[in-house]
Amino acid sequence: MALNLLRKSQELFIFLTIRILLLVFRLISHFKASPSAASRRLPPVRDPLLLLPATQLARKIRRREVSSVEVVQAYIDRIQEVNPLINAVVKDRFAAALQEATQVDKLIEEEKGGEDVLEDRLPLLGVPVSIKESFAVQGMPNATGLISRREFVSTSDAVLVALLKRAGAIPLGVTNTSELCMWAESNNHLYGIARNPYDLNRTPGGSSGGEGSILGAAGAVIGVGSDIGGSIRMPAFFNGIFGHKTTPGIVSNDGQFPPSSGRHLEYVSNGPMCRYADDLLPMLRIMAGPNLKMLSLDMKVDLKKLRFFTLPDDGGRSLAFPVSSEIKDMQRKMVERLESDLGVRVEEVNFPELQYSTQIWMTYMSLPDDDGKPPQPFTELMGEPGPPVKPLWELLKRLLGMSDHTVAAIGLAISEMANPAAPPPFILQQKKSLQEKVDKLLGTDGVLFCPPHPRVAPRHHEPLLRPYDFSYTAIFNILGLPVTQCPLGLSKEGLPLGVQVIGGKLQDQVTLAVAIYLEKTFGGWRDPGSI
Numbered sequence: 001m002a003l004n005l006l007r008k009s010q011e012l013f014i015f016l017t018i019r020i021l022l023l024v025f026r027l028i029s030h031f032k033a034s035p036s037a038a039s040r041r042l043p044p045v046r047d048p049l050l051l052l053p054a055t056q057l058a059r060k061i062r063r064r065e066v067s068s069v070e071v072v073q074a075y076i077d078r079i080q081e082v083n084p085l086i087n088a089v090v091k092d093r094f095a096a097a098l099q100e101a102t103q104v105d106k107l108i109e110e111e112k113g114g115e116d117v118l119e120d121r122l123p124l125l126g127v128p129v130s131i132k133e134s135f136a137v138q139g140m141p142n143a144t145g146l147i148s149r150r151e152f153v154s155t156s157d158a159v160l161v162a163l164l165k166r167a168g169a170i171p172l173g174v175t176n177t178s179e180l181c182m183w184a185e186s187n188n189h190l191y192g193i194a195r196n197p198y199d200l201n202r203t204p205g206g207s208s209g210g211e212g213s214i215l216g217a218a219g220a221v222i223g224v225g226s227d228i229g230g231s232i233r234m235p236a237f238f239n240g241i242f243g244h245k246t247t248p249g250i251v252s253n254d255g256q257f258p259p260s261s262g263r264h265l266e267y268v269s270n271g272p273m274c275r276y277a278d279d280l281l282p283m284l285r286i287m288a289g290p291n292l293k294m295l296s297l298d299m300k301v302d303l304k305k306l307r308f309f310t311l312p313d314d315g316g317r318s319l320a321f322p323v324s325s326e327i328k329d330m331q332r333k334m335v336e337r338l339e340s341d342l343g344v345r346v347e348e349v350n351f352p353e354l355q356y357s358t359q360i361w362m363t364y365m366s367l368p369d370d371d372g373k374p375p376q377p378f379t380e381l382m383g384e385p386g387p388p389v390k391p392l393w394e395l396l397k398r399l400l401g402m403s404d405h406t407v408a409a410i411g412l413a414i415s416e417m418a419n420p421a422a423p424p425p426f427i428l429q430q431k432k433s434l435q436e437k438v439d440k441l442l443g444t445d446g447v448l449f450c451p452p453h454p455r456v457a458p459r460h461h462e463p464l465l466r467p468y469d470f471s472y473t474a475i476f477n478i479l480g481l482p483v484t485q486c487p488l489g490l491s492k493e494g495l496p497l498g499v500q501v502i503g504g505k506l507q508d509q510v511t512l513a514v515a516i517y518l519e520k521t522f523g524g525w526r527d528p529g530s531i
């Protein structure tokens with residue numbers, strides 16, 4: 001045990017030293033490259049169409065109170081206004097979208113069955129949607145930030161994209177991610193760096209950071225993300241919007257690059273990201289497709305009958321940094337408000353196993369599948385479509401400014417080299433024990449509140465210095481639970497605060513109902529241009 005710890009701390013030391021050195025290089029090149037963008041601010045939202053939930057827009061379009069073309073054009077205008085500042089949308093399909101909107105308006109004109117028929121068949125008819133680039137959208141890039149895949153174009157739609165289109169939604173484009181969706185910032189050498197609409201000096205998070213950023217900036221109202229360590233929840237938190245990590249196994253994982261397989265299918269999960277809590281459930285209903293029957297989304301949730309728990313932090317002994325006082329204070333205030341509003345008692349809980357949450361995530365992410373096959377090495381994915389990259393060689397090239405890959409991806413490939421040959425039994429035991437406790441605690445009517453991250457959106461590249469802060473989201477991937485990330489107003493500096501709302505397995509309706517309450521009580525999304 002002691003030896004293992006020693007080895008681990010040596011690894012950590014080397015890992016961090018490399019990262020610090022690289023950070024210095026990155027910062028120098030960063031400040032040389034973009035001196036001005038940072039001081040500018042986002043313009044406020046002027047068009048009232050941009051301030052309606054997708055479900056309300058759909059109703060207005062069905063009732064011909066507004067045309068789909070008008071709505072789509074309003075979002076195109078907003079994207080054109082904000083995207084030069086935030087670099088969130090990396091490829092648009094504006095012309096095709098406007099054509100589709102024209103078709104929608106014609107269809108509604110000719111529809112004889114009335115509004116109800118349209119609502120049943122096409123609940124999102126005429127409403128624009130944004131999609132994370134790692135999901136296939138026909139005719140859009142299929143690169144996930146890899147320069148070597150620059151020319152790859154998706155030849156079909158991912159299942160969940162097809163489901164949204166079939167419900168009448170109109171994709172406006174695809175959004176930025178981290179290289180291969182494996183880092184806490186959305187930066188890569190193909191599309192450049194995405195910025196946070198609340199402060200352009202800061203990251204929108206990753207890997208669904210382009211989604212988070214364009215939604216936070218009101219350049220989209222609904223979007224789609226994927227999450228294997230926090231990739232929906234972290235950007236939702238940093239950009240002040242809602243994001244739902246569905247119970248795994250519900251929303252299709254088909255049509256993504258990199259593809260998920262083996263054990264990862266138990267931890268990865270896709271879900272809606274949006275500005276208004278009311279849109280979460282209707283979107284999930286569509287995205288779940290045939291698996292909808294596994295959920296109880298129609299069940300009416302009585303908040304007063306739920307059992308509530310709050311976890312202020314992981315005990316402060318994990319590899320993540322301590323949770324900032326403003327995040328803790330806000331969660332405490334939220335708990336007090338909930339207790340007085342609903343007349344419930346929120347019990348504080350702690351789990352000593354959480355001090356190992358980073359190691360639990362890393363261990364389970366590298367477990368072989370049932371046939372003994374290990375997950376595809378990251379170096380292979382980085383080399384796509386060619387041979388695997390050599391991480392130390394790429395590191396050298398990066399130091400000379402000659403690598404196609406980001407520091408984060410190279411760091412991940414290097415840390416993969418340090419993976420132990422066999423999973424440490426102690427860590428497996430910690431996970432088992434934590435899973436039993438949390439499953440028992442939550443049951444079908446329990447709700448757990450937990451900070452999404454130790455701090456508000458950090459400055460660009462700073463996550464390289466704190467690579468384990470994602471543990472607060474990642475542990476719930478390994479536990480396989482549904483989580484809704486909800487905004488809770490703004491910090492002193494005007495950056496979004498928020499909380500993770502965790503439910504029992506398959507109890508997505510519970511966390512979604514709490515999200516609606518939190519939006520009503522704490523105001524939900526705020527326009528970053530009007531702060």
Ligand SMILES: *[C@@H]1O[C@H](CO)[C@@H](O)[C@H](O)[C@H]1NC(C)=O
Pocket residue numbers: 136142152153154155156157158255257385
């Ligand atoms: C995207 O690229 C991957 C890997 O190169 C390929 O297997 C997949 O079929 C492509 N997706 C689409 C929809 O074209």
Ligand SMILES: CC(=O)N[C@H]1CO[C@H](CO)[C@@H](O)[C@@H]1O
Pocket residue numbers: 087090091190191192193
């Ligand atoms: C800032 C930046 O690098 N933006 C790029 C985003 O991606 C598009 C599409 O590849 C480029 O045209 C932009 O220059």
